[in-house]
Amino acid sequence: MSAGKCAAGAVLVVVLAGVALAAGPMRKDLHYKVGKHSMVSLNNQFGAIRVKAGAPHQVAVTAILHSGKVEVDESRSGNRINLVSHVLPGSDEAGATVEYEMTVPPDASLTLHSGNGLIHVENIHGDLMMEGNNAPIEVVECGDGHIHIRTLDGKVSLTNVHNGHIEIGSMGGDVVLSGVDGPFVKVNSNSGKIQYDGDFADSGIYDFSSYTGNIEALAPPTASIDVLARSNNGLVQSDFSLEPKHTPFAAKVGSAFAGTLGKAASSVNLFSFSGKIHLKKRQN
Amino acid sequence: MTCGEFEHILPEYIEGSHSPEQQAHLMSCAACSDLLTDLNLISSQALLLRESDEPSPRVWNSIEAQLRREGLIHAPAVSRPSWHESLVRFRNPWLVPVAAAMVIVAGIKLYHPAPAGDRDATKRTPAPVVAKVAPEDTVIRKAVASRPLAQRAAYEADLDRANAYIHDLELTVRNDPSDVYNQQLLINAYEQKQVLYDLAVDRGMGEQ
Numbered sequence: 001m002s003a004g005k006c007a008a009g010a011v012l013v014v015v016l017a018g019v020a021l022a023a024g025p026m027r028k029d030l031h032y033k034v035g036k037h038s039m040v041s042l043n044n045q046f047g048a049i050r051v052k053a054g055a056p057h058q059v060a061v062t063a064i065l066h067s068g069k070v071e072v073d074e075s076r077s078g079n080r081i082n083l084v085s086h087v088l089p090g091s092d093e094a095g096a097t098v099e100y101e102m103t104v105p106p107d108a109s110l111t112l113h114s115g116n117g118l119i120h121v122e123n124i125h126g127d128l129m130m131e132g133n134n135a136p137i138e139v140v141e142c143g144d145g146h147i148h149i150r151t152l153d154g155k156v157s158l159t160n161v162h163n164g165h166i167e168i169g170s171m172g173g174d175v176v177l178s179g180v181d182g183p184f185v186k187v188n189s190n191s192g193k194i195q196y197d198g199d200f201a202d203s204g205i206y207d208f209s210s211y212t213g214n215i216e217a218l219a220p221p222t223a224s225i226d227v228l229a230r231s232n233n234g235l236v237q238s239d240f241s242l243e244p245k246h247t248p249f250a251a252k253v254g255s256a257f258a259g260t261l262g263k264a265a266s267s268v269n270l271f272s273f274s275g276k277i278h279l280k281k282r283q284n
Numbered sequence: 285m286t287c288g289e290f291e292h293i294l295p296e297y298i299e300g301s302h303s304p305e306q307q308a309h310l311m312s313c314a315a316c317s318d319l320l321t322d323l324n325l326i327s328s329q330a331l332l333l334r335e336s337d338e339p340s341p342r343v344w345n346s347i348e349a350q351l352r353r354e355g356l357i358h359a360p361a362v363s364r365p366s367w368h369e370s371l372v373r374f375r376n377p378w379l380v381p382v383a384a385a386m387v388i389v390a391g392i393k394l395y396h397p398a399p400a401g402d403r404d405a406t407k408r409t410p411a412p413v414v415a416k417v418a419p420e421d422t423v424i425r426k427a428v429a430s431r432p433l434a435q436r437a438a439y440e441a442d443l444d445r446a447n448a449y450i451h452d453l454e455l456t457v458r459n460d461p462s463d464v465y466n467q468q469l470l471i472n473a474y475e476q477k478q479v480l481y482d483l484a485v486d487r488g489m490g491e492q
Contacts, residue, residue, distance in 0.1 A: 150479045171442045188472045190445045211449040
C-alpha cells in the first residue's frame with residue numbers, strides 16, 4: 001500500500017469518527033455555586049427534565065444532547081441561572097432533543113418549560129412553576145411553596161405534596177393529586193379528569209372545576225370539610241352523609257349537594273359543567 | 285331524496301301522506317328512520333297529556349316570549365291575533381301534544397350539550413359556529429401554523445374545547461346572572477384560553 005493510500009485511509013477514519021461523534025448523543029455537564037433560595041429556569045422544547053434535591057449551594061446539570069443541531073445556552077445573574085435548549089435551523093424533533101438531569105438545593109425555585117418531554121421534580125421546597133404542551137408533569141415529595149402548573153394535554157400528578165399553594169390549569173390532561181394538601185389547592189380542567197386522594201387538611205380551600213372532565217375526590221371518614229358540589233349537566237354523588245347547609249343554589253339530588261362533615265375546617269368546591277362528580281369515602 | 289328534503293316534508297309524512305320516494309329514503313336512511321321513530325314515540329307519549337288541564341294564557345305567553353327571544357318567531361308586521369290565540373282558536377285535541385313534540389324534537393336537533401365525562405365531546409360536537417372569529421383565535425392559529433401537524437391539530441382541538449366551554453358558560457350565565465358559581469366557571473374558561481394563548485405564542489409564566 002502506498003503512503004498516499006495510507007494517508008487517505010487515515011483521513012477517512014478521522015472524518016467518519018467525527019461524523020459518528022456529531023450524530024450521536026453528547027453530554028454536557030454544568031456546575032454552579034449558588035446562595036440561599038436560588039432560582040433555576042430551563043426551557044426545553046423536546047426531551048425530559050428531571051430535577052432532584054442535592055447539596056445546598058450547588059446546582060449540577062447534566063444535559064444529553066441528541067445531536068449537534070441543538071445547543072444549551074446558559075446565562076447567570078447572581079443567584080439566578082437560565083438554561084435554554086437552542087434548536088439550530090434544519091433540526092428535526094429527534095435531533096433537537098435534550099435530556100436534562102439536575103440537582104439543585106432543596107430550597108431552590110424552579111421555572112421549567114417542556115414541549116413534550118416529561119417534567120419530574122422531587123424533594124424541592126421552593127416555588128415551582130412548570131408548563132408544557134403534552135409533557136407529563138410529576139411532582140413528588142415537594143411543598144411549602146407555590147406550585148403553579150399549566151399544561152395543554154399532559155398528565156399532571158402530584159404525590160405527597162404538603163403545605164403548598166397549588167394552582168393547576170389543564171386542557172385535556174388528567175390531574176391526579178395523591179396525598180396533597182395546603183392552604184390553597186386549585187385545579188381548573190377542561191376535559192381532563194381530576195382525581196384527588198387525600199385528607200383535605202390544613203384548613204385549606206380546595207377548588208376543583210372542569211368543563212367535561214369528571215371529578216373524583218376520595219376523603220377519609222374523619223375528614224373535616226365544608227363541601228359544595230354541582231354539575232350543570234352531569235351526575236353528582238356523595239358517599240358521605242353530610243350535615244345539610246344552606247346554599248345559594250338548589251341542591252337537587254343527583255346534580256348538586258352541599259353540606260359539612262366534622263368541624264368543616266376545609267372548604268371543598270367541586271364544580272363541573274357536564275362532568276360527573278363523585279365524593280368518595282376512603283375505606284380505612 | 286335527501287335528509288333535508290325528508291325533514292322538510294316530515295309533518296305531512298306524520299299526518300299520513302306517504303310517497304314511494306319518501307318510503308324508499310326512510311328504508312335507506314337510518315338517521316331519518318330514527319328521527320321518525322323518536323318523533324312518533326314522543327307524540328304517542330304526549331298524547332297522554334290530552335286530558336290534562338288547559339294551560340293558562342300565562343303559559344302560552346311565556347312560550348311565545350321565549351320563542352321570540354330565541355328568534356324562532358317574529359312579531360307580526362300587521363295587527364292580527366297572536367300565534368297562541370290562533371292556536372287556541374284552531375287547536376284540536378291532538379294539537380297540544382304534537383306542538384309539544386315538535387318543540388322537543390327541535391330542541392333535540394338544535395341543542396347538543398357536551399355529554400357527561402366525555403373528553404372527546406368537542407370532536408363529535410364541535411363548538412357552535414361563531415359568526416365572528418375572536419382576534420386571539422387568529423393569533424393562536426398563526427402562532428402554531430408552522431409547528432408539526434400533530435401539535436397544530438392538538439392546539440386546534442384545545443381551542444375548540446376552550447371556546448365551547450366559554451360559549452356554554454356565557455349562555456348559562458346569561459340565563460341566570462345571579463349564579464356566582466357559574467360566573468366563576470366562566471372565569472376559569474377564560475383562564476384556560478389564556479393558557480392556550482400563552483403557550484401558543486411561547487409566552488412563559490410570569491411574562492406579560
